[in-house]
Amino acid sequence: MRLVTRGDLDGLTCAVLITSCEEVEEIDLVHPQDITQKRIHIGEDDILANLPYAEGCGKWFDHHQLTQVGDKPPDRFEGRYGLSPSAARVVFEYYMCANPDIKRHMRLLAETDRFDSAHLDLEDVLDPRDYVMLGFTLDPRTGLRGYREYFFLLLEALKTKSIEEILALPEVKERVLVMRAADEQFRQLTKDRSRLDGNVVVTDFRGLSPQPVGNRFIVYTLFPQANISVRVHPGPTSEQVAVAVGRSIFNRTSRTNVGQLMAGFGGGGHRGAGTCLLLATTADDEIEFMVEQMKKDG
Ligand SMILES: [Mn+2]
Structure with a gap:
């Protein structure tokens, strides 16, 4: 199967969960409008997560409001849709019973909920820490380059390492430094x-x-x-x-x-x-x- 998701923290957590439960050979990171404007072909071997529905997809997981543009999801489809704090939460609920092992990602999931629904406090913005910090380093909207490679690095790291170990990785530390400097100028x-x-x-x-x-x-x-x-x-x-x-x-x-x-x-x-x-x-x-x-x- 191919997993098609977006390159943010929610997409990353979806990828951590889905690759733990499905045979995923390939992952593509795309923008939601790539789906609604049919810029990429989606077929029955594709799992869509944290993205709008595309007719003919194998499975679909999302939590965004349905829009008038793009394909309408049918009443019955493989996967799950719901207004939830994150798409990862929707994915988790779908796979949890058959794959109780994914419960070890509960903290990542709870922080993804908080990050994706922007339930952050002032401290999270002025002095972000652990998973929230990780989320900011991954946000494609912050415009840092090379996020595909970075996404795949974090995907592997999250399966075996603690958040402290991940934040100590040189690639992560470098992004944190760049981000802190950028935030000053951005302010x-x-x-x-x-x-x-x-x-x-x-x-x-x-x-x-x-x-x-x-x-x-x-x-x-x-x-x-x-x-x-x-x-x-x-x-x-x-x-x-x-x-x-x-x-x-x-x-x-x-x-x-x-x-x-x-x-x-x-x-x-x-x-x-x-x-x-x-x-x-x-x-x-x-x-x-x-x-x-x-x-x-x-
Ligand atoms: Mn999301």
């Missing part, structure tokens, strides 16, 4: 490039080269008044603009359903966070529309 650029509009903080990184990388929750420590954030950066091509929206993880009063709002622009996500790609020519008007909706929602 400053976020301050410079953000404006508060009612309850919404809008950060625009367009025109910056290279793109700043850093902890996406820092903005909430800088703008405690805001309950939702919009981050704008260049898309994968020059005709596109990428937008990432998230409710504040500290000021939890926003009523916007972000996944639903993003789906209206061809993207997707959870109630609390989501992304979409816009055409550069119309992006400003669309972003303005989103912000107005977030202000109306309160």
